[in-house]
Amino acid sequence: MVLNLEKLVRESVVPRLNEHGYYYIDNFLGSAVGDCVYEEVRNLHSVGALRDGQLAGQRAGYCKRHLRGDQIAWVRGVKDRCYAIDFLLSLLDKVIILCEGKLENYNIKDRSQSAVMNHIGGGKGSHTSVRMDKAMVACYPGNGTGYVRHVDNPTGDGRCVTCIYYLNKNWDAKFSALMQATNDPCDEQGMSALKIWSLFKVDGGILRIFPEGKSYVVDVEPMFDRLLLFWSDRRNPHEVQPAYSVRYAITVWYFDAEERAEARTRYRNRTASGEATSFTS
Numbered sequence: 001m002v003l004n005l006e007k008l009v010r011e012s013v014v015p016r017l018n019e020h021g022y023y024y025i026d027n028f029l030g031s032a033v034g035d036c037v038y039e040e041v042r043n044l045h046s047v048g049a050l051r052d053g054q055l056a057g058q059r060a061g062y063c064k065r066h067l068r069g070d071q072i073a074w075v076r077g078v079k080d081r082c083y084a085i086d087f088l089l090s091l092l093d094k095v096i097i098l099c100e101g102k103l104e105n106y107n108i109k110d111r112s113q114s115a116v117m118n119h120i121g122g123g124k125g126s127h128t129s130v131r132m133d134k135a136m137v138a139c140y141p142g143n144g145t146g147y148v149r150h151v152d153n154p155t156g157d158g159r160c161v162t163c164i165y166y167l168n169k170n171w172d173a174k175f176s177a178l179m180q181a182t183n184d185p186c187d188e189q190g191m192s193a194l195k196i197w198s199l200f201k202v203d204g205g206i207l208r209i210f211p212e213g214k215s216y217v218v219d220v221e222p223m224f225d226r227l228l229l230f231w232s233d234r235r236n237p238h239e240v241q242p243a244y245s246v247r248y249a250i251t252v253w254y255f256d257a258e259e260r261a262e263a264r265t266r267y268r269n270r271t272a273s274g275e276a277t278s279f280t281s
Contacts, residue, residue, distance in 0.1 A: 001030030005091075009098040013229065017103060017161075021211055022230035024220060028165065029088060034225040036084035038167045041248050044082075045139050049073045053138065053147075069145025070240075074112075074134040075250075089135055089252065092163050092227075096254050106160045110255035112136070140205060140240065140247040147240040149210065152232040152253065158260030159232040159253040164207070166222040167248040173206045173221045205243030209236050222247055 002008055002025065016023035029037065044050060050071035055064060077086030089111075096108055112134045140146065153159040207228070209218040212235040220228055230236045232253060240247075 001033065002028055005094060006098055009095060013095065014099055014102045017099075017229060017231070021235050022209060022218060022228070024226055024228040026223065026226050028225055028227040029091070031225065033084060033087065034167070037088055037165070037250070038169075038224070038248070040082045040084050041137055041139075041167055041250065044073055044075070044137055045071075045246075045248075050137070050139055065145070068147045069243075070138045070140050070147060072139075073137045075137050076134050085135065085137075085250065088165060088250065092165075092252055095163075095229075096161065103161065106256045107258060108160065108254045109257040110158070110260055112253055136251045138249050138251060140243040142243055142245050142247070144204075144242040144244060146205070146242045149237050149239040151234050151237050154234055155263075156233075156259055157263045158255040158257075160256040160259070161254040162228075162230050162232045162236075163252045163254070164228045165250045165252075166226045166228070167224055167250070168203070168205070168222050168245075169224045171203050171205070171221060171223055171245075171247075173203055203243065203245040203247070204241055205245070205247040206241045207238055208241060209238045211236060222249060 008025065013023055013025075028034075050073045052065070053068050053070045053072045055068055075082050075085055077083070077089050093111065096111075100108070152162050205222050207220045207222065209220070209230065211218060220226075230238075
């Protein structure tokens with residue numbers, strides 16, 4: 001478990017995000033707490049709490065599984081009796097609070113969906129709380145499910161930092177990455193890529209980032225107890241490559257206050273004129 005968050009944020013998170021646009025931390029919670037989070041997520045999956053993820057603007061009940069294959073649930077931590085997930089969220093909030101005023105020109109106030117602001121302490125040295133509402137629990141059920149290349153915030157909805165916490169033990173993605181790089185669906189003997197992946201028991205499911213203006217890609221394996229942070233806007237198009245085992249993650253978005261307010265105003269104006277279809281939050 002990360003013991004000195006202030007040092008980590010000061011020496012790694014802030015400079016790496018500002019310079020490269022992404023950063024990941026291994027052993028973020030430690031195996032014992034990570035196991036508790038994993039059990040809560042697995043329980044949500046086993047009781048049928050997850051529903052097919054939808055694309056922005058998608059009509060309710062209309063599924064495009066070939067574009068987005070995950071199943072999701074919005075979780076409120078303690079309010080949903082998910083105490084370990086609540087602890088994870090509180091630690092993520094602390095990371096963002098420690099970044100206050102250091103991540104470009106962002107003024108981060110909200111997390112994920114609806115939010116009510118308050119303050120911790122008072123007077124000199126007090127910090128604004130970003131203790132908000134929900135996190136998105138996601139499961140790719142295997143069988144080659146993934147998520148095509150996309151941008152989390154292409155329209156200026158306020159999201160500025162994406163945080164993804166991974167929960168996949170003994171994950172092996174290297175063979176799928178190799179097969180993906182070949183762009184060849186069959187080997188010399190005519191075996192399909194799917195059969196080769198199955199033969200070598202590889203899991204796939206890499207998150208691949210395509211940093212804007214760069215000639216390289218960034219591949220992040222969804223390893224257990226790994227936390228990934230990256231800018232949510234057009235600087236970081238990304239995809240989830242096909243997963244061949246059950247793949248769990250928890251995603252939280254943090255919002256810039258000014259951009260969020262502008263997005264809400266635009267949405268209200270469109271709603272008043274009858275043009276609005278959906279507002280992703």
